[in-house]
Amino acid sequence: MGDSEDVGRRDVLKAGGAAAALGLGGGGYLNALASGGDGASTATGLESFVGQNEVTQTVCSPNCRGKCPIDVHVRDGQIKKIEPHPPEDEQYKRACVLGLSHTQRVYDPTRLKYPMKRADWSPDEPNPTGRGPEAEFERISWDEALDLVADKMQSLKSEYGAESVLFHEGSGNYGQTGKSFKRLASLFGATQSAWGIDTNVGKGFNRITGHGAFLPPTNESEDWENANTIIVWGSDIFSSQFQMDASKVLDAVENGAKLVVVDPVYTTTASKADLWLPVKPGKDVYLILAMMHTVFEEETYDTDFLRSRTTAPALVRTDTGELLRAADVSVDGRDDQVVAIEDGEPVALEPETEGDYALFGEYTVDGVECVTSLTKLRDHAADHAPAAVAEKTGVDADNIRTAARWLATRGPGGIASSYALGRYTHGHIFGQAYAIMLAMTGDYGNHGNIHAHHPGGTTLAAGDWAAPSDVDPGPSLIFPEYPDAMIDGDPHEIRAVYSIESNMMGNQFPDRQRYQNAIENLEMYVVADMHHTDTVQQADIVLPVPHWFEQEDIISGWGSHPHLGYRHRVQEPLWETRDDYEAIRGLAERLGFGDRFPETKREMLRELASRDDAIDFETLYEQGTQRKETTPVVKYTDEFPTETGRIELYDDDAPSEEGVSFELPRPLEDRTADDHEQADEYPLMFMQKHSRFRIHSQYEMVNWSREINPEPQLDIHPRDAKARGIEDDEYVRVYNDRGEMVVKAKYNEAFQPGLVNTDQGWWARDFVEGHLNDLTHNETSDVGRCMAFYDVRVAVEPAPEDVDTSMYTEGNPKGSGAATPHTGGD
Amino acid sequence: MTNYGLVIDQERCIGCQACAVSCKQENNVPMGQFWNRVLTEGGDKLDTPAGGYPEDGDDGTLDMHYQPTACQHCENAPCVKVCPVNATYTRDDGIVEIDYDKCIGCRYCMAACPYNARVFNWDEPEHVPEEGTGDVEARPQGVVEKCTFCSHRVDEGLDPACVVNCPADARIFGDLDEETSTVSKYVNNYETDRLLEDRGTDPKTYYIRGEMSPGRPQTSDKLESELDDDAMPGVPAAKSGGDD
């Protein structure tokens, strides 16, 4: 650090440019600050308002890892600022730059005010081609909106069946509304949405351990300081996932933990690492197999753990490749139990037993030749020694060994694996692989173990309320199946969509053109949202939702922290906005299910809370947060929910893809393959990193953030840029066989040559041309069934001369409340 | 005497911008202006590293740190010296502040400040929302403004907004004249730098580089001096400064 020139050069932000809550006995959530409060002038000659605000405790809850309890300060009927509010367990005090800026979001001009109908839509003549950027909307009443929707649902039900109506729920909010949405869908018999994003890695992990849906459970963040080695794999946790709780990871580092970051990008997180492994995109399975090889070679595996909690000793038949079962041979035990060798004798393997089982070797049992599962794994890993994969993965062999050695020998630690890995087509293989790697090092069930890049957190357990056991729910479709259903009626026709909490057409779904074509087959598209998003612009009926500060809810701490939070209303809903619950209940009444829904949202919340023994409505309401003590801090302490009760190292019932069968984690790549057929035409891999300035596409409009981060950019290594004649800050055209976008190039040495990136979450209005989801695709792997946003190839060239960039280049910012002075930033 | 100072642990700072934005929110800073900027010490642009990407499996030379930068509250403040009307002055507790009623907008102080810490309201200040934010009145057109260490909060026993809102516990505020304060301990026990020390400004903002500190776990918005002792983090006793 040093001279003034440096300060000047780093001066990225040059200066000088341009209600009261509901009462329930006056609970502790409403607490005007005690100190100060006389509005005295300070010595600056200005009035200070410290202590004059009415403060309401509530919760912020997009699909981030925060679910942060916050205080909202109101003065003169205006929200003035947000501060974090330490929850019941104070060590979970948290918030990020976004939650702190709701002050601007609440009043943003993008807020929806009234129910609307697309001007050229009617139930009988839906005019689907009228949707899109040019669509115009007219204000209607709530009654009219709900009548139109309910009538159309009924007529579609009689014509095509109830399943022709799709209830699509996104991840835009973590309250209880989704449960009422599912309840109505179940009662009506509608098709329900099933997740098709970020489930890849969890699927592979689950196959081995029985745990994991998105990412597998991991110890709560309060425990991370006990980790001795943290391998963050494919995640910039300090920009997204852990920024609001960063102190926990930093405390681990301060305590002496080794931080390893595996990432093709030198991220903020990588900049804090003791060791950074700059892996090439899609080569992660090679890399972790090489780490396994190191552990085998150096014999640093956890023998006790492998014997007691895994199927490492289970015998695999040489003839069939299947696990030897007790029934195959004369071994006492249940027929389907797997068999190990103990003191030279075959025995059936029980869960959680500590026998002196043979971990390696070939054995013949009743004439059947076998080897142990661990032998199979060792031989497989031997094909991927560090030196052998170094060139392919781009990672130095010694560094691979160091990372493996730290994990295996420094005591409890883990792998904070990420959703990014699952954004490559075959990402589930990595899930399988690292589940096995952590079994080798015995990193399950201890303080300091880590299995995912965000903690487990907790949810409200409401039993069957969302899917009442007395009704037959309709079918479900995973997201990537929508277009085929809409276009070809495969597996069944979808004629209408009711969408909540989702900017599906603007950010959450890939291949924008395909989805736009698909929705042309809809007769009705109902979208409920807080803002006029790109998805709202495609809607036929628009239902305006109040800002979170105008809603009441119980917020789950899923993926975040072990509390539930009570969302108190800070102010009355602005304009004619209405809570989703009221809209859902209004529809339920019209559809004949009114009696299945409590009259008010508060009553629903009470009913749901009463179903969860671990919490108490009054306490939650009064305190604003309640730690759910039934949420274990340390995970994986019990028998694994697999057939054997153990981690199953060798999966003889494995699925296969493209001729590759996954008994063991075998590498398989899609577009990242060096010899992929499009490698010459579209030589660059394209990623859409989560940034600290948006949660998916939420907060896009926050003026403060946009002063720092004003427009979409293409992060590109200077060498890749220069090879294409692209100057720094020049607008570029990024394209492939699906579409294109025009954004500004940002020379960024942090990016691996061959890899480019545009941070996700921008709205269509923010792009000079196109959209990043014009480039992504909707293809999934058979096993993962998960959108592969990063497994995308593009080419880049300077933007055509005639592209109009005036929205950014002439101090003429388009977008968020066009008055925003986008003067700062780079 | 009280002498307020700030320690920023750059090993902890994750460049999240929460301090920059909560500063704007709390202090009602106009759009287009920042009192507190999170600079990237690395490449030319925000969030880019210096050095080169690894080639052929080597380790490369990339390096990046964040440097949150606001008024350094210099002990020997050039801005105070040049102000012709004594609008900029140093309070008894060491905070350098501007009396906006006195400021004539000559901007000598801006020229004198080597840290680019001051901004000038050339136009009628704009706020989003229009009514303004935070807990302090907006400044008019034609005056210079800058970080006040949130003196309006400090006067009420509260930590500055940027300190309360840092999720990395990287910002520590307190009394440098109090030996047992965390800022004093960290300045004594960790390797710290001040910006442009050669200018003789004697800044009261210290940056930790090298070994990471335990930071300042925040579970309250109160000044350290208002808290019970056991609410504060322990500083490892055996740390000696300057050896790493």
Ligand code: SF4
């Ligand atoms: S956006 Fe997420 S991390 Fe940020 S304050 Fe809100 S809940 Fe917390």
Ligand code: SF4
């Ligand atoms: S940093 Fe600049 S404005 Fe602040 S006291 Fe020093 S010279 Fe004055």
Ligand code: SF4
């Ligand atoms: S809030 Fe803390 S971590 Fe974030 S940029 Fe500021 S000092 Fe760094």
